[in-house]
Amino acid sequence: MTENNKVVTRTGISLEIALLTEFDEWLEKKGFPNRSEGIRYLIREKLDQEALLTNPDFIVVGSLTYVFQHHGFDCTLKLIEIQHDFEELIISTMHAHITHDLCLETIFLKGKQIKIRKLAESILALKGVLKGQLYLAPAD
Ligand code: NI
Structure with missing residues (x-):
């Protein structure tokens, strides 16, 4: 693990209320403790999935x-x-x-x-x- 993996930074995102409401319901259903954990999970999933799909030698x-x-x-x-x-x-x-x-x-x-x-x-x-x-x- 590199140093950068341990450094946490903050970012803000803009979302439509309906999408945020839907996301909050999903977080609740899945048992995520907060939005940050849910967003981190989704980003990681998506990046892993892309890597899987694009690199045959992965x-x-x-x-x-x-x-x-x-x-x-x-x-x-x-x-x-x-x-x-x-x-x-x-x-x-x-x-x-x-x-x-x-x-x-x-x-x-x-x-x-x-x-x-x-x-x-x-x-x-x-x-x-x-x-x-x-x-x-x-x-x-
Ligand atoms: Ni059998």
């Missing part, structure tokens, strides 16, 4: 969670094959049998975002994978 951590049918489509075998193809990105995998037909799996990931997105696309496009979601965050 190192991220994340998880891919999906529900799949283990019967038919060779889904289980294909999932294992794909996971081995991308083994350098995978920290661990958790599997739960949620019904007789359905499984829930979460893969914990770390690596270049472009590669992780490719892995996620390969898995979510598989026949038998019913739904899924990728979550990414900066690694540092």
Whole structure:
């Protein structure tokens, strides 16, 4: 952390009353103690998101969670094959049998975002994978 990360400065912003009211309601709902914390959070989120979207080599951590049918489509075998193809990105995998037909799996990931997105696309496009979601965050 550089010295600049510790220095706090004040700034003022102008907002329409309606937008500020909406923002205050959001802060209340989310449990932020004050506007500064909420604004800091939103700026950080937006900057991280931009960095994620614009730099393919950005190192991220994340998880891919999906529900799949283990019967038919060779889904289980294909999932294992794909996971081995991308083994350098995978920290661990958790599997739960949620019904007789359905499984829930979460893969914990770390690596270049472009590669992780490719892995996620390969898995979510598989026949038998019913739904899924990728979550990414900066690694540092
Ligand atoms: Ni299962």
